[in-house]
Amino acid sequence: MNEQDIPHETMNAQVSPASSQQGEPDGKKIDYWGYIVLSAGVGALIWGLVSAVGTGWGFWEYTSGLKGVAGAFLLGLGAILIGAVQGWRVRKAINPPPRARRWVGMVVALLYVGWVGTFLMAALTVPAIHDVSTDLADPPAFQTLALRTDNLDNIPGADDSDMRGLTPLQRWALVHQKAYGDIRSVRINEPVPTVIAKAERLAKARGWDVAISLPEEGHFEATDTTAFFQFKDDVVLRVRPSDTGEGSIVDMRSVSRVGISDLGMNAKRVRAFLADLTGTVTAAP
Known part of the structure; x- marks a missing residue:
């Protein structure tokens, strides 16, 4: 039996999977972790700024504002940690998810955490007097x-x-x-x-x-x-x-x-x- 004797339908069945893999890639997976890191990083910045500015405008007591700044600080740390862990997990992946969202979220979180960190460092180096x-x-x-x-x-x-x-x-x-x-x-x-x-x-x-x-x-x-x-x-x-x-x-x-x-x-x-x-x-x- 030669190639001409093989039914046309059989050849299509053998060739179609390969051609599907090469020419028509599967749908892209949603980058859930990237969205989480981006949302957490930007959310930390917004939460912290709103807490501070809202206190200044008299919307709530300064103690509530400070709690908001602290909560946003922890959220920012979480964004940085999750982004770093996710980056380490996919470092050798054949088709890694896009890095842009994750990096933007981490950078925004780092800016906010660094800003709040300067005040924390000051609190550790000066006496608690006013x-x-x-x-x-x-x-x-x-x-x-x-x-x-x-x-x-x-x-x-x-x-x-x-x-x-x-x-x-x-x-x-x-x-x-x-x-x-x-x-x-x-x-x-x-x-x-x-x-x-x-x-x-x-x-x-x-x-x-x-x-x-x-x-x-x-x-x-x-x-x-x-x-x-x-x-x-x-x-x-x-x-x-x-x-x-x-x-x-x-x-x-x-x-x-x-x-x-x-x-x-x-x-x-x-x-x-x-x-x-x-x-x-x-x-x-």
């Missing part, structure tokens, strides 16, 4: 803006054997001195009214809301508001003539209205403001 002053023995007092009633609650060291018997105010001063020993009263070779006027100009240039400015009395208060959460931190400056009558002694205090830890923001604010106010910061003797 009141920073150049004068620990006699901090500048607010006259117009109200100091929060729970200002000395939750000061670190209550269970520390080295601080046993200390009052919250004493613990605050000790923790403050250890973490921010460089923040001290500064001397400026200008009269008190001139220093206050300059401070007011600097505050307005920073977008702070000035509550009161008394150049002759050497007193100034303002409020700085953060971008996303719209957290408000109150600032007070006290400027007094130096003992010699030449120049002025400047003290500054920055206090967060909410929260236990300020993540180092008040110290950063005091350092930057005094540096601009003095040109070069010189500690008062």
Whole structure:
């Protein structure tokens, strides 16, 4: 029997499977994991931003906003982990699923996780206080803006054997001195009214809301508001003539209205403001 004797239908039956495999590929499988990683990554970013901005707009309490940011952070970590595991699983696949969705989701999640991670790192490197002053023995007092009633609650060291018997105010001063020993009263070779006027100009240039400015009395208060959460931190400056009558002694205090830890923001604010106010910061003797 030769090829001509083979029925035509039989030949078609033998050839059709091969031709189907070569010329007509099967339908593509849906990349479920890619969609999951993409949705989780983008969802984490949106969830975190909405939590922060919604807090600033007053839609919910700041504690709820922080929980939302934390939840989005965990979702972002999940997106990165799932994407990495899936990438390892299909690394040797003959027909691997498209990588674009998975990579976009992972990159977006990484950006958000990295942004939140900077705040977490700050929380680990600074003390859990929210009141920073150049004068620990006699901090500048607010006259117009109200100091929060729970200002000395939750000061670190209550269970520390080295601080046993200390009052919250004493613990605050000790923790403050250890973490921010460089923040001290500064001397400026200008009269008190001139220093206050300059401070007011600097505050307005920073977008702070000035509550009161008394150049002759050497007193100034303002409020700085953060971008996303719209957290408000109150600032007070006290400027007094130096003992010699030449120049002025400047003290500054920055206090967060909410929260236990300020993540180092008040110290950063005091350092930057005094540096601009003095040109070069010189500690008062």
